[in-house]
Structures are given as structure tokens and as C-alpha cells.
Amino acid sequence: MGGTFNTDGTFSFYVNSSLIKSGDKVEIQGLHRTANGDTEILAKEKVEIAGFAGTIAPNAYTPGSSAITGSYTGDVNFARLVINGVPTDRWGGTFTNGTFSFFVTPGFIKSGDKVEIQAMHRTSTGDTKILDTKVVKINLQGTVSADPYTLGQATITGTFTGDVNFGRLYINGEHALWGGTYNEDGTFSFYVGRDLIKAGDVVKLEVIHRVSASDLTVLDSQEIEIK
Incomplete structure (x- = not known):
């Protein structure tokens, strides 16, 4: 019982942030309380419960780095990674003032993985609700190390790393x-x-990641030593 009732006809009634949960049926009763503490119900009304809502917008992630970062809105306060369609046991994140950081063990996400982040609201009792899911773009990486070329050879040879698939x-x-x-x-x-x-x-x-003739990403280049 309680509440603050103002002379302009407005009121506020304090509730603990974890008391009312999504799906609860809530009713508020308007009472008159006498000086000796007796109460009489004058009116009652159902309270509409707005569901939790929020979105997430992750920045592109570079394999080998230790965090996925980005922004969020609404009731998001928790997240989980989904890799190649499989929910992982990587939960958590720090969500503050509209920006977030989610720790990732370097090497856990690899080039070619399809990575999604699920934005959630987590209550004080540990219940979670997925509010949004977004794909995390993975930055392409790659290097080339060509062997010295001898005049008259038919091929240039060497080694490469990462997402190189074309030259x-x-x-x-x-x-x-x-x-x-x-x-x-x-x-x-x-x-x-x-x-x-x-x-x-x-x-x-010049080494490239090639998806199609019109979708090319240059990753590295090297001048070839000529013998």
C-alpha cells in the first residue's frame, strides 16, 4: 500500500524493479484511508504491462581481437553469441549508456564463421528474454609472402594467410x-x-578476397624480388 497522490490529479506508486514481470496480471486499487487507518476501496483498474524491448547494433569484428563492441537501445543488459547457427556458452557483456562491449577470447571466432549476437534482458532472478539478434560482420584479413622469382620460371610461389583466395x-x-x-x-x-x-x-x-567479379577486397600486396 502507499503512493503519492498530487493535488493536480496525478500519482506515482513505487514498485521494486524486479517485482512485476512480463506476463503478470497487475491491478491497482484506489483507496481512501481515514485518520484512524481504516481503508475503503473507491476504484480499481488493470495496469497494462509493457513488454521489454531493445535493439543491438554490433560493430564489425576483426578476428584475433578480444571484444565485440557496438551500441544498444532499450532494456538490453545481457548478450549471447551464436556461431554458425549454434548458440554458444559465451554470455554476458557490459552495457552502459547505450554502448556495449562483449569479451571474446582471441581465436574463438575465425574467418568464415557466421557470427550473431543475441541482445537480451536479464532480470535479477536470472530470467532472460531475447529482444534482438544481429549478424556481426567479420572483417576480412590476409597477407602474402612471395618467394623470389627466377627469370624463366612459369610460376610465382609463396605463402599466404587469412582470407586470400585470388591474386x-x-x-x-x-x-x-x-x-x-x-x-x-x-x-x-x-x-x-x-x-x-x-x-x-x-x-x-596483390592478394584479394574475391566473392564475385564485382565484389573484391584487397588484403595485401608485395613487390616480387626478381633474380
């Missing part, structure tokens, strides 16, 4: 060839023929 060769600043074979063991070969590269040429290999 582009420049000779003296002009685009010459596309392609390359990029193996699961991190080695590559790029066919150039035996007479394309000549003494004195400046040769650069």
Missing part, C-alpha cells in the same frame, strides 16, 4: 594477370608463363 599481378604498374591457386596448407602458385616477366621489370602481386 592480381602488376608489371611496371600495369595490370597483367588475374588468378592463382591458393591451397589449404597456406601455399600458393600464380602462373605467369616463362617469358612474361623480364629483367628490370617491377612486379607486384
Whole structure:
């Protein structure tokens, strides 16, 4: 019982933040209390319970970093990661003033993973409700380390890391060839023929993540040593 009832016809009634839960049926009774403490119910009304609501907007994540960050709205105060469609046991996050940080063990998320973050409201009793789910964009990464090239060889060879799956060769600043074979063991070969590269040429290999002819991301490049 209680409440503050103002002369302008408005009132407020304090409730503990965890007392009323989503799905509860709540009614408030308006009483008159006499000086000796007797009460009489004058009116009663159902209280509409608004459900928890909120959204999340994660920033792109770079594999190897230790946190997913971003922003949120509403009642979000907790999160969980879903990787390749499977909910993980990675729960938590710090949610403050509209921004959040979610710790990720470096190496847990790998290039090629489909990562989602579920935004939740968690009550003081530990109950959770999913309010929003968003895909976390994974930044592409990759490097190349080409072996020295000997004039007359048919291929440029070397190693690569990350999301490299395509290459582009420049000779003296002009685009010459596309392609390359990029193996699961991190080695590559790029066919150039035996007479394309000549003494004195400046040769650069650009490595790329290629989704389609119009969707290319340059990841790294290296000038090739010519012997």
C-alpha cells in the first residue's frame, strides 16, 4: 500500500524493479484511508504491462581481437553469441549508456564463421528474454609472402594467410594477370608463363578476397624480388 497522490490529479506508486514481470496480471486499487487507518476501496483498474524491448547494433569484428563492441537501445543488459547457427556458452557483456562491449577470447571466432549476437534482458532472478539478434560482420584479413622469382620460371610461389583466395599481378604498374591457386596448407602458385616477366621489370602481386567479379577486397600486396 502507499503512493503519492498530487493535488493536480496525478500519482506515482513505487514498485521494486524486479517485482512485476512480463506476463503478470497487475491491478491497482484506489483507496481512501481515514485518520484512524481504516481503508475503503473507491476504484480499481488493470495496469497494462509493457513488454521489454531493445535493439543491438554490433560493430564489425576483426578476428584475433578480444571484444565485440557496438551500441544498444532499450532494456538490453545481457548478450549471447551464436556461431554458425549454434548458440554458444559465451554470455554476458557490459552495457552502459547505450554502448556495449562483449569479451571474446582471441581465436574463438575465425574467418568464415557466421557470427550473431543475441541482445537480451536479464532480470535479477536470472530470467532472460531475447529482444534482438544481429549478424556481426567479420572483417576480412590476409597477407602474402612471395618467394623470389627466377627469370624463366612459369610460376610465382609463396605463402599466404587469412582470407586470400585470388591474386592480381602488376608489371611496371600495369595490370597483367588475374588468378592463382591458393591451397589449404597456406601455399600458393600464380602462373605467369616463362617469358612474361623480364629483367628490370617491377612486379607486384596483390592478394584479394574475391566473392564475385564485382565484389573484391584487397588484403595485401608485395613487390616480387626478381633474380
